[in-house]
Amino acid sequence: MSGNTLELAPRRTLAISLFCWFPLLALSLLEGSALHGRVAIPFLFDAEVYTRFLLAIPLLLEAELIVHQRMRLIVKQFLERNLVPEDQMLRFNSAIESVVRLRNSMLAEILLFVFVYVIGILVVWRHYIAIDTVTWYVRPTDDGARFSLAGMWLSYVSLPIFQFLLCRWYFRMFIWARFLWQVSRLELSLMPTHPDRVAGLGFLSDIAYAFVPLLLAHGALLAGVLGNRIYHLGAKLPDFMLEILLLVVFLECVALGPLLVFAPQLAQAKRMGLREYGTLAERYVREFDAKWLRCGTSSNDQLVGSSDIQSLADLGNSFEVVRTMRLVPFTKQTIIQLAVGTALPIAPLLLTMMPLEDLLKKLLGIVF
Incomplete structure (x- = not known):
């Protein structure tokens, strides 16, 4: 049949x-x-x-x-x-x-x-x-x-x-x-x-x-x-x-x-992601700080609309995704x-x- x-x-x-x-x-x-x-x-x-x-x-x-x-x-x-x-x-x-x-x-x-x-x-x-x-x-x-x-x-x-x-x-x-x-x-x-x-x-x-x-x-x-x-x-x-x-x-x-x-692989991926993206964020924000706050820019550089600002926001979003990673591939909504x-x-x-x-x-x- x-x-x-x-x-x-x-x-x-x-x-x-x-x-x-x-x-x-x-x-x-x-x-x-x-x-x-x-x-x-x-x-x-x-x-x-x-x-x-x-x-x-x-x-x-x-x-x-x-x-x-x-x-x-x-x-x-x-x-x-x-x-x-x-x-x-x-x-x-x-x-x-x-x-x-x-x-x-x-x-x-x-x-x-x-x-x-x-x-x-x-x-x-x-x-x-x-x-x-x-x-x-x-x-x-x-x-x-x-x-x-x-x-x-x-x-x-x-x-x-x-x-x-x-x-x-x-x-x-x-x-x-x-x-x-x-x-x-x-x-x-x-x-x-x-x-x-x-x-x-x-x-x-x-x-x-x-x-x-x-x-x-x-x-x-x-x-x-x-x-x-x-x-x-x-x-x-x-x-x-x-x-x-x-x-x-x-x-x-x-x-x-x-x-x-x-769960073990997800936990390991989260730990590694936090470490790697944390290191990347540290390097980027130091360079950003040195350029825009420690007189590393000329008076002709414009802060508003700068690609540096957008990159900083994108990096923050990526780090937030890693930080909020779940350790199980389902949600509370699925359980309910x-x-x-x-x-x-x-x-x-x-x-x-x-x-x-x-x-x-x-x-x-x-x-x-």
Whole structure:
């Protein structure tokens, strides 16, 4: 359904989502557990099913295409900005080849499938995520959980596919982090006076925005889990503030953490820039002082409009750029935007705490 360029994304997304969700609907209708009456949580009223298979899976699949396209441009930027010296090109190309091998590794995907079935389903989902009550997919008994037909499809088909897509994303994030770490070990040609204030590495923050669909998928997944516990088990949204905060912090670390590997080189570039431009500024201002203040000029020389004044201002601007250099290639705005993207799918659950009208009034009061 797609090749190396991830074409036919809409068709792939629709097919996988429906393959995971539609059989659950059909089997729950066949067993009479789709509507209220026979189980505490019927299929059509299970928020987690919708967020997991109709929201999270499409977001995870669409994110593959977005990140794939954005990463190729990011990698090219290292070359287009002449950040990689000629004597480091062999190591840089080797890092790219290593990324391609890991990304296309069949063994890695087989191991991910094994991990999903052994750990993801039998341990994590059954013991920590599945709701301990009568639902459309399971009925707790004294001898253990008894799965319905829909529950069997959920356990052995739908959930493994979803968890595989999720784990594959974590694996690709590991590959990306490993690539950045390898590049950070090179002797990059950083320019401390670059206007982006990160010595020319400002383009790296662009990849963080490409991860927004991935963050939205995690937020939607958590929203479904919390929604079930609020609507069906009587829980309150404030009870889960710690979980929400931990998710936001975790995803911030996943998206931005790999960029921290450039902090040592940026710190070194800043120190060197301050030293070199400080020495240049010292020499220039002494010559300027000697010329204009210590009688080194003739009476015919004009101070206003002199190129010496403009050069002094330009030198001051360059030194200020070096002085305000950041040690990480992202800003506070990036952190805030990613946090909002993660929490956005959870925002509708605020309606469980207050009516929409009251919520809008509070928001308008904050804004205006």
